[in-house]
Amino acid sequence: MGVLLGYRLFQLLMLPLVGAAASAAAAPPGCRRRCGEIDVPYPFGIGPNCSREGFSLDCNTTDDGLEKLFLSVVEITDISLPLGQARMLNEISWQCYNVSSKSLESSLWSLNFVGTPYRFSDDLNKFTVIGCDTLAYIGDFERADSYQSGCVSTCHNEVSLVNSSSCSGIGCCQTSIPKDLTYYEVWFDSDFNSSSIWNFSDCSYAVLLEANRFEFLTSYITTTQFWFNNNGKAPLVVDWAIGNETCEVAQRNITSYACISEHSECLNSSNGPGYLCNCSSGYHGNPYVAHGCQDIDECSDKDRYPCHGTCKNLPGSYNCFCPPGTHGDAFNGTCTQQQKLQSSAKVAVLAMA
Numbered sequence: 001m002g003v004l005l006g007y008r009l010f011q012l013l014m015l016p017l018v019g020a021a022a023s024a025a026a027a028p029p030g031c032r033r034r035c036g037e038i039d040v041p042y043p044f045g046i047g048p049n050c051s052r053e054g055f056s057l058d059c060n061t062t063d064d065g066l067e068k069l070f071l072s073v074v075e076i077t078d079i080s081l082p083l084g085q086a087r088m089l090n091e092i093s094w095q096c097y098n099v100s101s102k103s104l105e106s107s108l109w110s111l112n113f114v115g116t117p118y119r120f121s122d123d124l125n126k127f128t129v130i131g132c133d134t135l136a137y138i139g140d141f142e143r144a145d146s147y148q149s150g151c152v153s154t155c156h157n158e159v160s161l162v163n164s165s166s167c168s169g170i171g172c173c174q175t176s177i178p179k180d181l182t183y184y185e186v187w188f189d190s191d192f193n194s195s196s197i198w199n200f201s202d203c204s205y206a207v208l209l210e211a212n213r214f215e216f217l218t219s220y221i222t223t224t225q226f227w228f229n230n231n232g233k234a235p236l237v238v239d240w241a242i243g244n245e246t247c248e249v250a251q252r253n254i255t256s257y258a259c260i261s262e263h264s265e266c267l268n269s270s271n272g273p274g275y276l277c278n279c280s281s282g283y284h285g286n287p288y289v290a291h292g293c294q295d296i297d298e299c300s301d302k303d304r305y306p307c308h309g310t311c312k313n314l315p316g317s318y319n320c321f322c323p324p325g326t327h328g329d330a331f332n333g334t335c336t337q338q339q340k341l342q343s344s345a346k347v348a349v350l351a352m353a
């Protein structure tokens with residue numbers, strides 16, 4: 001219902017603009033929008049000319065025969081348009097003490113999103129360090145203010161681990177990251193090197209990961225389970241945004257402005273420069289394509305949009321009426337009999353009979 005009304009209004013008011021936007025900003029036709037199990041909505045896209053600039057991804061078939069989505073070498077497992085987020089698999093850095101050679105071996109990882117739409121979510125990720133004699137650092141020296149932080153984790157023996165079920169400094173340490181972080185590298189302090197505790201723990205790990213998908217297990221100290229759980233990777237959430245301008249500045253250039261659907265709105269990014277588009281309240285879909293935001297039919301989803309009466313969908317909202325002969329609030333099921341009207345109706349019936 002709302003779709004038709006909104007659509008007609010849009011055509012009348014904005015037709016010339018749609019034409020102009022289509023050449024530069026509309027979703028190109030004939031592009032694949034799925035890779036394996038993952039939806040790839042515009043502004044993202046697979047291959048040349050299928051995405052907004054900076055949002056191009058690869059869909060490659062890996063050794064196990066499955067299609068997987070990649071940003072450069074980093075696998076993407078989820079993209080959310082309404083949240084302006086994507087989930088990736090981030091490489092775990094490690095350092096191990098080799099008893100026979102009495103030397104340290106390590107694999108250190110860095111991730112560079114400078115100049116791309118992506119930045120690490122400061123709300124959802126924590127720099128996480130696992131080990132019994134470990135100091136690991138996280139740093140961004142590409143930043144003007146040169147960020148550096150670290151996390152230390154110690155435990156004297158296996159017994160001290162027994163009651164350590166959360167990541168609280170004994171065998172595991174977590175620290176927050178700042179907003180607008182687009183680069184990170186990891187390194188270990190070589191003075192903390194497991195050489196004194198190697199007989200129960202010879203490896204340490206450090207990775208930026210999604211904190212609420214992580215649970216510390218004490219077996220991570222004494223085994224290589226943490227690394228092998230997910231093939232040396234851990235989930236990471238990135239925020240993304242369009243451009244580097246605020247909504248107000250971006251709206252001035254109608255050929256590059258991304259929120260082209262009617263019933264969409266613009267939001268400044270809450271993590272760094274740039275903006276996001278979202279469908280207005282009562283609409284859902286893709287605000288980055290023409291006619292992408294569609295009216296939600298609230299009446300067909302009673303769980304989310306309660307109605308204890310007669311439901312009527314409206315553009316961007318819905319109404320809910322009490323059944324005939326009752327009054328009150330049908331949204332929360334408090335319709336009651338209309339006593340007075342009913343008795344006068346009875347009188348009328350009697351009088352007629």
Ligand SMILES: *[C@@H]1O[C@H](CO)[C@@H](O)[C@H](O)[C@H]1NC(C)=O
Pocket residue numbers: 048049
């Ligand atoms: C992408 O678009 C450019 C410019 O419109 C064109 O020259 C090029 O051939 C296109 N590439 C593909 C693979 O379609």
Ligand SMILES: *[C@@H]1O[C@H](CO)[C@@H](O)[C@H](O)[C@H]1NC(C)=O
Pocket residue numbers: 058059060070072073074
């Ligand atoms: C995916 O395929 C593209 C195009 O063939 C290639 O450039 C890229 O390196 C591949 N990425 C991965 C992670 O294999």
Ligand SMILES: *[C@@H]1O[C@H](CO)[C@@H](O)[C@H](O)[C@H]1NC(C)=O
Pocket residue numbers: 082083084267276278279280281282
């Ligand atoms: C976009 O709208 C949806 C539904 O109204 C809401 O849940 C979501 O938080 C909004 N996104 C942002 C970034 O505010």
Ligand SMILES: *[C@@H]1O[C@H](CO)[C@@H](O)[C@H](O)[C@H]1NC(C)=O
Pocket residue numbers: 098099100101105
């Ligand atoms: C430890 O070092 C020795 C001698 O350099 C080497 O042969 C061995 O592969 C190393 N062990 C591990 C687990 O890397």
Ligand SMILES: *[C@@H]1O[C@H](CO)[C@@H](O)[C@H](O)[C@H]1NC(C)=O
Pocket residue numbers: 159160161162163
């Ligand atoms: C673990 O907790 C139990 C019960 O709270 C306590 O009796 C025990 O001493 C603790 N062990 C260690 C090693 O802290």
Ligand SMILES: *[C@@H]1O[C@H](CO)[C@@H](O)[C@H](O)[C@H]1NC(C)=O
Pocket residue numbers: 102103104190191192193195
């Ligand atoms: C391990 O750390 C100790 C100091 O805690 C240091 O003396 C030793 O040289 C380090 N070993 C390696 C292999 O770096």
Ligand SMILES: *[C@@H]1O[C@H](CO)[C@@H](O)[C@H](O)[C@H]1NC(C)=O
Pocket residue numbers: 199200
């Ligand atoms: C590790 O070595 C220490 C002494 O160096 C000893 O007390 C402890 O029992 C050993 N632990 C294991 C699991 O072998």
Ligand SMILES: *[C@@H]1O[C@H](CO)[C@@H](O)[C@H](O)[C@H]1NC(C)=O
Pocket residue numbers: 243244
């Ligand atoms: C914003 O983006 C434009 C175009 O990508 C670029 O030329 C400009 O340098 C950027 N400005 C800042 C402050 O990063």
Ligand SMILES: *[C@@H]1O[C@H](CO)[C@@H](O)[C@H](O)[C@H]1NC(C)=O
Pocket residue numbers: 024253254255256
């Ligand atoms: C508007 O955006 C288009 C496409 O990005 C760009 O070519 C053009 O120069 C911009 N116009 C102004 C006035 O900034």
Ligand SMILES: *[C@@H]1O[C@H](CO)[C@@H](O)[C@H](O)[C@H]1NC(C)=O
Pocket residue numbers: 246247248266267268
């Ligand atoms: C975006 O940020 C600018 C500058 O901080 C502010 O003036 C503007 O009101 C914000 N716009 C929205 C839609 O939040």
Ligand SMILES: *[C@@H]1O[C@H](CO)[C@@H](O)[C@H](O)[C@H]1NC(C)=O
Pocket residue numbers: 329332334
């Ligand atoms: C139902 O909604 C009405 C009006 O919004 C309100 O006054 C009433 O308290 C609500 N009743 C319940 C049971 O929530």
